[in-house]
Amino acid sequence: CNGATGIAVGLSTSIPPHNFTEVAEALKYLAEFPNATVEELCQFIKGPxxxxxxxxxxxxxxMVKIYEDGRGSITLKGKARIEKLAGNRHRIVIYEIPYQVNKVELIKRIAELVRTGKEKGISDLRDESDRDGIRIIVELKREANPEKVLKKLYQRTQLQKSIPINLTVLVGKQPKTLSLKEVLLEFIKHRIEVITKRTLYELQKAEKRLHIIEGLLKALENAxxxxxxxxxxxxxxxxxxxxTSEFQLSDTQAQAILDMRLSRFTSLESEKLYNEADELRKQIERYREILSSEQEKIKVFINEIDELLEKYGDDRKTIVLEKDEGKLTFEENYIIAVLSNGKIINYKIDNPEDREEKERIFNKVINEITSLILPGDYLVSIQEIKSSQPIAFITNDGRCIWSLAADLPKGEGKLKYIDENKIVGTAFKSEGEEDRLFLLTKNGIIKRMTFEDIFYKSQNQQIIPLQEDDEIVMAFADDHPSYIAIYTAKADLLIFERNQIRVTGAKAxxxxxxxxxxxDYVKGGFLVNSEEYILTITKNGQCKLVNKEEFPIKKRAQKGLMAVKLQKGDELNICTSVNIEDEVILSTSGGKVFKMIIDDKRIPVAKRTAMGDKLLNEEIIWLAKPKIKYKGD
Known part of the structure; x- marks a missing residue:
């Protein structure tokens, strides 16, 4: 819903843009409940x-008071975050600016504060904005307090501004200042008038056509x-x-008969005319029903709004704070899915406390994955993450690409630096208690790193030297308390204490x-914590659950124990720790993705030396556990 501004002699109007979905829902509610108050409507319309x-x-x-009076002023802030840099330094990243604020003028104003000595904590200022969005970088001196600097920027620049609201409109050619409810009622009144005139026109058109059809049918009956x-x-x-004399026809009907082609006298064409007449009678009955009832007109209005919602409904872009707690930075939650080819699907969760909304976004992401994924690709991970959290993407050639969640492409996008290589793991800050990362290579090498050696350094760095015939097969975040497990293609599984691997730097x-x-070679690894079972899936689709107690804790660098009995030519593709009713997402070699609930009635619980049952017809090449937190879980 676009806004409008205007100035006339002694009058002005200033209507800011609103979210179409919210306005549409409010219109539907008001159409059904005309006595609704402005406060009730504000349940749908949160603000501009x-x-x-x-x-x-x-x-x-x-906001309710402004909408009741039809005038007032709102406060809008740009979005900024504070990023920690190496060497105990910080910077401020401004990534959204208020409506109608000129970016160049904002940068000039910040530079003026530095030049005049009103702000001494800024060491550098640059514009990194591109087609992906606004990005103004404010580098701070080592001794500067980032919160104080950001607070000054909000106070002394247009990073925070007041926007007037004045709902003055023309009603019956007379200027009036209306409340939100009155504006919506005027629109509903207008749409009902449009529906009435349109329906009357359609009725007259249908009646004229039926009149002609009835004449043609009379002619066919007396051909x-x-x-x-x-x-x-x-x-x-x-x-x-x-x-007209013999068959009591009107001039219009008689002329239509004379104009009719002889082919209309065929039985097939006759049947078409009878069907058209029946359809027209139904339409005429419906049109008369609408014109005779205001309630029916309201139903038509609501149906039309629903059609527009389905076609043009969108999510809110401006965040509405229920309470202004004086926060300088604002956290947003995202659900991010990462594919092995570097594509990501990234959607914001407006209300992280709402389980239904979170599930809706999750299912939306999964649906997009199914349409994007190609044969040979797989879903590496899907997680809920805050905008200020850095996330690392580990590639099979031993590189780490990291980014803040806020800087990742929104919707569907592609990561930089991913070419022929593929992503084999992700990890984000605070994913595990340890803030550390495990790397596993095809030749059986394991490495443990701290996030300090990954984040806030080069965004594309080599984090492990690899031999020519080696590559990373899996990477995942460390967690405590847990054991680490490594499994191989020939179905050996080794579980040992994770602390047997000391933390090393990027060059180790x-x-x-x-x-x-x-x-034999390593296929992957996982952490074992409180889970009860080990799930195994082979290349040929053999599945089973094994009680984890069948795998005693051993020492690092020892041989593993048989996790599943393999048929000739088969391999162990997937192995991980699970509990009953866990949800996992499987990727097939053919480019399909589907959810699976761990069910011991469907997946057999067997000994580690057993073969399992063939439950899957396609080769499973990757398993991802959704990392989505629900309130109360």
């Missing part, structure tokens, strides 16, 4: 919604006599006169994790 985003800090109480009259008349005027090669048999 600007295309540039930002944060609306005006309280709900004040021989009609042909005889036409052939016996000296001109069309005489034929029309005879037809890592240590031997498992003793491999000749021709």
């Amino acid at each position: 919604d600007f295309p540039t985003g930002g944060i609306l800090t005006t309280s709900h109480k004040d 021989d006599r009609v042909i005889e009259i036409v052939r016996g008349s000296k001109d069309s005027a005489e034929a029309k006169f005879k037809l 090669k890592g240590v031997e994790g498992i003793d491999l048999d000749e021709g």
